[in-house]
Structure formats: structure tokens, C-alpha cells
Amino acid sequence: MAKRQPKLVLAPAQGIPFNLLVLSQSNVRRVKNGVTIDDLAVDIERRGLLQGLSVRPLLDAGGQDTGTFHVPAGGRRFRALEILVKRNRLAPDAVIPCVVKPADGDVSAEEDSYAENAFREPLHPLDEFRGMQQLVDQGGKIEDVAARFHVTPAVVRQRLKLACVSPVLHEIYAADGMTLEQLMAFTVSDDHARQEQVWELIQSHHNQSAHFIRARLNESTVPARDPRALFVGIDTYVAGGGCVVRDLFEEDRGGWLQDAALLDRLVLEKLGAEADRIRAEGWKWVEAAIDLPYGYHHGLRPIEATHTPPTEAKLAEVATLQAEAEALENEWSGADEIPDEIDARVNALDERIAELAGGSWNYDPAEMAMAGVFVTIERNGELSVDPGWVRAEDEPVVESEPHGEGEGAQREDGVDGDHRQPGLAPESGEDEVQTEEEDEGIKPLPDRLISELTAERTLALQDAIAGNPQVAFAAVLHNLVLATFYYGRAESCLMVTLTKVGFGFQPSGMKDSPAAVAIEARHAMWKERLPESDRDLWDALQMLDANEQAELFAHCAAYSVNALYEVAPKYDNGRISAHTVERRLVHSHVLARAVGLDMVASGWKPTADNFFGKVTKARIIAAVTEGKGGETAALIDHLKKPDMAREAERLMDGAGWLPEPLRTPELPAQADLLEAPATSELPAFLAEPDVSGDEEPMAIAAE
Template identity: 55%
Template sequence: MAKAIQKIILSASRDIPFSKLVLSQSNVRRLKAGVSIEDLAGDIARRGLLQSLNVRPVLDAEGAETGMFEIPAGGRRYRALERLVKQKRLARTAPIPCIVRDPTVEISAEEDSLAENIQRVALHPLDQFRAFKVLRDQGAGEEEIAARFFVAPAVVKQRLRLASVSEKLLGIYAEDGMTLDQLMAFTVTTDHARQEQVWEALQQSYDKEPYLIRRQLTESAVRASDRRARFVGLDAYKAAGGAVLRDLFEEDNGGWLQDMALLDRLATEKLAAEAEKIAGEGWKWIEVAVDFRYGHAHHLRRLDGVEVELTPEEQATFDALTAEQAKFEGEYEGADELPDEIDARLGEIEEALAALESRPVHYEPAEIARAGVFVSIDANGRLAADRGYVRPEDEPVPAGSEDPAADEIGGVGEAAPAAFAQRTVITIGGDQPEDDGDDEAIKPLPERLVSELTAHRTLALRDAVANNPQVAFTALLHKLCLDTFRHSVPGACLEASVRHVFFPAQSADLKDSSSAKAVADRHEAWKAELPKEEDGLWDWLAALDDSRRVALLAHCVSFGVNALYEKGDGYGGPGVSAHGVQQRIAQADRLARAVGLDMVEAGWRPTVDNYLGRVTKPRILEAVREAKGDQAAQLIDHLKKTEMAKEAERLLDGTGWLPEPLRLADSADMPDTPADPAEELPAFLAGGEGGVTADESEPLPIAAE
């Protein structure tokens, strides 16, 4: 005969007045966690008690019920109800729904309390995201949802953004095929097709890190910190219909502007409008560009204007700001960190002082009529109007010229009417990367790239020579000896000269390099000291002490430094021969050794734009292999060209690696023994037993909090 199945009897549910309930010392929860008691009380007041209390009768010494009930499971709910009673929002005799346990059962109160807490299963984060979306679809605003569930509005925005990712990717996340950090990265864009495309591409790579997902989703966009974006302004860009990608989970510094064509058009239009205003000053020409190449004005003469002095009101403001700045600096001289309000105020003072110190320059009307202005955007996203440049063809003609038209322009008489010739130029620098196909051979570097690299080296070498008068003196004497003893040619009083060398091929970042800035600053400092009239130059030079005279000599000599690579003329033409280029580079190496030039210290770093994106895949792998070893190269050799170049830029950062044109011919720039890649590479690339797996890492935060 089959044994009868014993039926389960559940504990009875009943309403017990609040005044009959007390906390039990058998409750295993001791530490505060989750929603605060205050917030829980507010939630109960709004929607009522969603879960009954688990209680047991309190027995007296003889085992009889006393009419009171203790709560081993539900203590936080009791505390919240108690707070409502104290606030007079709930009566002390209000009935509270409870599950009453039989005191004679074998299961202890501690076990009940533990079971209720550890058997509770939290919502999957995706369920939270979708639930928030349902509430919004039902008409609740983000602020209202945040208030209901006691989270910050930013958290609601994050969860709603996560719920808006492609349903295909959400399904992958639900099946644990994607981490929460990866899902967060996909929220940068709302383009579901692009999200899915990037995820599919990542399946062919070992590298699925969130930063790479963000980079691929934003590679065709412009950062809000870009000079064009700061110049145009996000409000103007959005008003024109431009879209901005935002990252709600990491600091994005304003996000990414998606429509580059629109941004360029708005920047050019705003520059042109500013140029129209400047044209009212009477300049003959104005050139407008988002950015100008390094040395764009070297062939032009700069007018010597007169700086407008501060007005009494401006001088008073300047003095007051300077005193306030000195006061703050004195008060917080020994402080490790400034208070936020003081730091902000000092920033305002510095900005105001800089504006007062940047004085406008006054030019004579006759000079304005033959000169022009370069209008562009500076590195900080502000308007840059560089006034007072005269083209060679606009120089004044000496008296008695036979060209009547030249007399009209260059004479001492009335200035010609100013003419505004606007030419909007948008410069896009750099060559397109070569298609390396499947060829694994290491091909020679493109000649254009070598020219750009050696332009960087030439500029750095100029700066180094100018800072080493002894070497500059030797270089000049070397040149004079060659002219005197080998190639002496009859000429004027003294034929020794320095021919300023320009850079026909240059990368976009050349003019922003530290070498370019150092050369320009030093040049302007000397120029400000030189006499305005040529007749007084000799006396001024004769009065200089030896140290300053040698320093000026070094500066002047440095402008003749030419370490540029160029294609040699093999047909006996006027250009330099291939042998001449070789001699130039060899002498540049000697000069670089003499001044101790280090292109790494000069600020050059391999990037996608200046090298890695311009060479073949074997060249990229060669660079990584030289700097980091074979293992690092093997970890990226499966990637496509674009991804390989980006990953190589990250791997080479800080290694001090240089391409051949930037190395000395007889020097070893690379370390003898490459660093162990496993020690420096991130876990997702290093792999192996030492790498940190997903199971070993810290648990992911729920709902991106």
C-alpha cells in the first residue's frame, strides 16, 4: 500500500495591532544596507505595506502566550512603521498584516530571519531598466521615477538609456554574453544598426574592452573639446540640427559632435562673419581658415604697431585683480589643495588679467591699406585675428619708380582704399594610408611621411641649437670654413648668411609642438628687443655683453638648420641631389649628437595620425615588436589595419619608441630587452593564468550605480 503524502500546512495570516508588536533579538540583520528607514517609511506611506511581517507569539515563563508578538523577519519594515507612528501618520492600534508562526515548530527564529534575507532574489538589472521604461511610457517623468524609488535622477537617465540599446544586444546581455560595462559603452549612440555592427566586428577580436567600443562608436564624431566645437558652441550646433553623443556612465567632457560637416560649416561661417567685422578696419586682405599651417606667415613682413596703453579704469582694475591674486596666494601658500570657491576665483582673476594684458595694437592707416590679417581659431577655441602682415607684392615702392600703379600704392600720399578679399580655407593635413593588402613585406616609409617626420626633427634641432651657443658657434664657423677654403665665391661685403628653411611637407600637429612654441617664443622675445630702425642695429649689437651676443647668434644660426628629407634630383636640375640629401642627414645626425637631441624629450609620440595610420601593417607590428616584444605583436597581428594602428598607439605610449627618420644613425633608441608584455598589458590582452578573469573580478554594480 502506497504511503500517503504528508500535506503542508502554512502559517496563518492575521492583522495584529502595531502596539502588540516588538522587535526580536533573533533577527540576523545587524548592519544597515539598502534603502534607508526614512525612505522605506515614505514608500509605505505612498503604496502601503507590500510584504507581511513574520512574527511569533511572545511566551511567558510558563510557556503561555502574552498577547505580544516578536518580529524575527521584517525588522526594517517595523522600524519604518514605527517612524510613521511617531510622525502621527499611522495609529498605534493600526492593524498590521502578519504571518504568525507556531512557536512549537522545530525551525528557529534565527533560521527564519536568515532564510527570508538570503533566499530573496534581486531583479536582473535588465528587468530594472525595462521596468523604468514602462513607467516612463505610462507618463511618469524622470524626476518622478527617481523620487518614487529614492535614486538620483541621473541614475534614472542611465537606466532608461540602457533600456534603449538594441534589443538584440539586450538579449545577449540577458544571456550573460555581454558584461554590464560593455552594455554601458553601447549607450553612447542610439543607432541600433551601428551598435550591432560594432558588436559583430568585436567578435573577431580578443579586445572587447568598453573603451574600444566607445572609440569605434565615436570615431566619426568630434569631441566637444575640439577647438571648432568650442568656437561654435554646443547651443549653436544643436540649434542648427546637429546631434551630440553623450556618455552617461563616464566623464565625456561634453560628449561628441556627430555631424562634422555641419560643424566645419558653422565654424567657417562664424569665422567669415568675424572677418567681415575686421574688414571694417580697412585691411587690404583677410585670409580665413579654421587652422593655418606652421610657418604660413614666414614669407611676409610683420608691421610694427603700437600697443594701446591701459586706460585709467583698466589700470585700476588690473591693480585690484593683481592685489587680490597676491592675497589669495599668500593665504594659501602652504595649502595642499585650494577650496573650490578660491580655486574658481583665482581662475577668473587669471582670465581677466590675461584679457587686460593682451592689448590691441594700433597701426597707421597707410600701413593697414597694404597689409592683411589671418583669421582662425586658437587652441582654446577662441577667435585668433593675427593682424599686420604685408605681402612682398604689396611692399611700398621706392620713390621714382617707373611703374605708375606701384607709385599709387606705395607712395607717401593718401592710402589706397582698403579691400576685403575673403578666402575661406579649410586645411585637411596628412596623406591617406597606403593599402597594404595581404603583403607582409616591410615596405619603405612613404616619402611624404619621412618629410613630415624630419620636419619635426628639424624644428626640435633648431630649438636645441639655439639653446647651445657653443655648438651654434661651431656650426657657423664650420660653414664659414667651407665657404672660405673650399667654395669661396666673390660677392658683397660679407656673403655669410642664414637662409630660413621652410617645411613644404608637414603634419597638422607640427605647429602645436613644444619645439615650435619654444622657437616662436624666443623669436618674439628677441624681436621685441631689436631696434626698430636698421641704422641702430650695429650699435645695439656692439653694446651687448658676450653671453647675450652668443645667445642671439645661436638663435639666428638655428633658423638655417635643415634636417629635412626630400627626394633627390637625379637629373642634374636646380634641386638638391640624392647625395646632397644624404650629406644633409649625416650632418644633421652629427649636429643632433652635439646638442644631445632626444626626440622623445622634444615631445614626439607615435600616434595613428602622425605615423601608425600612415604605414603598412608589417611596419606597425615591427614597431610594437621593437618596443614591447614578440608577444605583444602577436596579440594584435590578427586585427584589421585601423584597429591595429589604434591598439599599437596605446601599446607604444610611454615606451620611447621612434621611427628610423627620428633616430640617430648610430644610436640604439630601443631597450636591449623588451619589457615583459604580461607585466604591462591589460588583462584582456595579457591572458594566461595570471590574467584576471570575469569570474575573479569584483561583482558588477547593479543598474550602473
């Protein structure tokens, strides 16, 4: 029969006066680590001794009990108690709870010291998060909790944020199913259901990084650096009931605004108030929008503001302000640090001086009554006001001056006073009357005669210009510049017209694209160089050298380039046909090859907003397969459409892939040209689906 092992007998605990304890040389801890002794003393002073000391009787050289005890395990607590005794916070003979081990036991004092530290396990981070949450829930302030545990308040807030993550994800983290970095990423959202949804999403995804988790959680929010948020202000948004989520673990540049609908409403309300204020100044109309489209002022005529120099009183105020600013600068020029109020005062003086010294720019009230203002938001969140634009329908109607009662008068029947309409024979006796009138003195030439003479001159001028390419180029350039910079003022005798292309459909933010920014910058540069009056334009153009004229010509001509695809109606409506669109696009490829157009180099790349989110899942997969290969496309083929579009954008970044409408077809080889049929085929993206049935195909209208 097996012998039963005896039950354990634990060493008794007893209270021992502190002055009977000494630090043992058997303590294996030699290197300072963790909380300092002084901090531990403060903690013991607040909450008492949470763990007793392990002691053994101290024997003399003869093996006799000396009545004192040495401390092989708990040396840091012993030193902390020493500090409290020195500070008179603890009596020298205060009773200390101790576990007394025998002096000659089977286990050595060194082993006890080592075991006490080796088998000690720190709190799991999740327990730490929850523990701090409980302390705050019990009424503790974040600052007080931070002071008690010798951390900063920011650390406590981070722990509290981690404690607020979905309990489902807590359990996964506790079971080592996710990393601490991943758990930290989930704190950017307070929606537990959304957190769990994103976690399920990334389980079958190759990218499970914290950055990817944050991006998925914030995809429906608005960054605090968004122009709309900067324009309204975070404080106004929060006061309106909005919520801002901050990332306590990463740089978030202000966080994310959770209620995009509220933000847009606040933006429109503020823009509307600004529009009402500006309209009250006397403008006919004010158009306010969060994002004005590219070319919003095309076809409109600008009116010029008049500069009014500063008055004597304002100049006197400028002198006074300058004296104050110089005095402050002299006073603080040698200081190591300038107080904030002094710096603010100097800046305010400089702004006021610039405002007064610059005079004012004002518009004629009569012109304001027929003109309007565009109001929008700049990319930095500032209000943008673009005043002084006249629409074509608001242009004043210029009535033609009536002719006198003599030869220039027009009769009610439509016949001029000096001749009938072209093709009609003169009435009997008209020549005799005209001869008698001419004898009375020199009269203006008849309109018909002037038309006949100028017809001959026009024909001769056409022939002369045809023989002088330099003048012909200058005349066309003059006409294009008039249409581009002077808004169609008919000061040219050429019937050449420049039609600026309008974009009926355009993606949001197109006006901030690299091409749009470059065109606007070039336009502003030339506008600065050209004269204010169109009457001085011809002479100004002659002062440009050949290269400058060519550059200006190209800038103006570019506005008429139309490479747009348009849906042609089934039946010709007299405006556009499928044949016209086809020929237009074919010629656009010719120009694109001539200038070496590269849409990738121009800054275009496929995103969820401009492409992937607007096509079918099958086309997304086909695009990723073409751009990155079938293996990459297989990574996203199981995702839902929104997630697939976003992942396709990430995967295709830098691939240099373009959808077919943005590509420039290569010229076919010579052999292909010889074998090609006489008719050209439509590009694939223009090809119509096959039509079943017995109906004959619709004839293409002639161009």
C-alpha cells in the same frame, strides 16, 4: 508500492488588528541595515503593505492562547506600521494581512525569521535599470522616481543610460559575459550597431578595459575641450542640430561632439564672419584658417602700429572708475563672502580701466591697404588675430630717380650720357667734348669711374676682413639678423643670403610641437632685445658679448637648415636632383651627431595620425615587432587597418622607437671605413625599387 507523500498545506492568511500584534524576540535581525524604518514607513504610506507579516499565536505560561500574536518575520514592517500609527496615518486597530503559523509547529520562529532574510534576493542590476526605465516611460519624472526610491536624480539618469545600451549587450551582461564596468563604458555611444561592433572587436583583444571601450566608441567624435568646440560653443553646436554624448559614470570634461562635419562648418562660418569684419577695417586681405601652418608669416614684412595715448576725457573716466572700484573693495574687504554681482562689477571695472588707460594702437590706413591679417583659433578656443603682414607681391614699387640731362642721363640706346656701355670704344671727338664740359665746373664723377674705384676698394676690403675674423663674424651675423628679423632689408654689403626653409608637407599641429614652441619663444626673446630700426642694428650687435652673439648667430643660422627629403624628378629640371637630396641628408646626419639630436627626447612618438595610419599593415607589424617584439605584434596582426593603427600607437607608447627617416645613423667603425667602397649608398628609405628590363639606369644629375 511507494507511499505517496501528502500535498503541502500552506498556513492561512487572515487579517489581524494591529493592536493585537507584538514584536517577537525570536527575530534574528538585530543590526540596522538598508532602508531606514522611517523611509519604509513613507513607502508603505504611499503604496500600502506589499508583503504581509508572518505571525504566531502568543501563548501564556500555561500554554494557553492569549488572543494576541507575535511577529518573528517582518519586524521592520511592524516598526514602520508603528510609526504610521503614531503619526495618526494608520488606525491602531487597522487590519494587517498576516500569515499565521502554528505556535508549536515543527519549524521554529527563529528559523522563519532567518529564512525570510536569507532567501531574499535583490533585483539584478539589469532589472533595476529596466524597471526605472518603465517608470519613466509611464510618465514619471526623474526627480519623482529618485525621491520615491531615496536616490539622487543623477543615479536615476545613470540607470536610464544603462537601460539604453544595446539589448544584445544586455543579454551578455545578464549571462555574466561582461562586467558592470564594461557595460557602463558602452553608454558613451547611443549607436547600438557600433556598440556591438566594438564588443566583437575586443573579444579577440588582450585589452578589454572600460577605458579601451570608451576610446573605441569615441574615436570619430570631437572632445568638448577641442579648440573648435570651445570657439563655437556647445550651445551653438546643439542649436545647429548637433548631439553631445556625456559619460554619466566617469569624468568626461564636457563629453564628445558626435557631428564633426557640422562642427567644422560652424567654425568656418564664424571665422568667415570675423574675417569679413576685420577686412572691413581696411585691410587688403584676411586669411582665416582653423589651423595655420608653422611659419605662416615667413617671408612677409610686418608693419608697425602707432600708439595713441588716452585722451583727457578717457583719463577722467579712468579716475571715476578707479574711485568706484576702490569704494567697493573697501566696503567688502572684511566680508567672509563677496556676492557674485559685486565680484563681477569689480572685474568689469578693472577691464574697462585697463582698456581706457592703455590708449589705442592703430595702423596707417595707407599701409593697411597693402597688408593683411591672419585669423585662426588658439588652443584655448579664443580667436587669434595676427594683423599687419605685407606679402612680397604687395610691396610698393620704388621707381628709380631719372638722371639729369647732363652726365648722369641715360640715352634711349642704353648708353650713359658720360660714357658708353663697358667694352665699347669712345666715339671720335668725345674726349674733346668732355674736356670742354669739365672746364665749365666740377661735375659728378662718371658712373664707370665710380665702379672701377669701388671695385678696387671692394677687393681691399675683402682682404682686410679676411684678416679680421671678429669683424667678419660680426658682418655675417649682421646680415643674418637682417634677414631673420627685418625681413630681408638690404642694408648689408655682404652677398651672404639666408634662405628660410619652407615645409611643403607638414603634419597638422606641427606649429604646436615642442621644437616649434621653443623656436618661436627664442625668436620673440631676441626680437624684444633688438632695436626697432635696422639702421641701429650694427651698433646694437656690438653691445652684445661673445656668447650672446654666438647664440643669436646660431638662432638665425638654424632657419636655413634643410634636412627635408624631396622627390627628385626623373629628368633634371634644374631645381633639384637625387644626388643633391642624398648629399643634403648625409650632411644633416653630420650635424645631428654634432648636436646630439634625439627625436624621442624632442617629443616625437609614433601615432596613428603621424605614422601608423599612413603606412601599410605590413609596415605597422614590422614597426611593432622592432619596437616591442614579435609577441606584441601578434596581438594586432588580425585587426583591420584603422584598428591596427590605433592599437599600434597604444602599444608603442614609451617604446622610444623611431622610423628610419628620423634616425641618425651611427658612424661606421674604422675597419668598416677601410673596407667600404668609394661610393656611398642611399639610406634604405630613399632606395628605389629594382627596375626590371633592359633599360639602362638613369644617370644622376650633377649637383
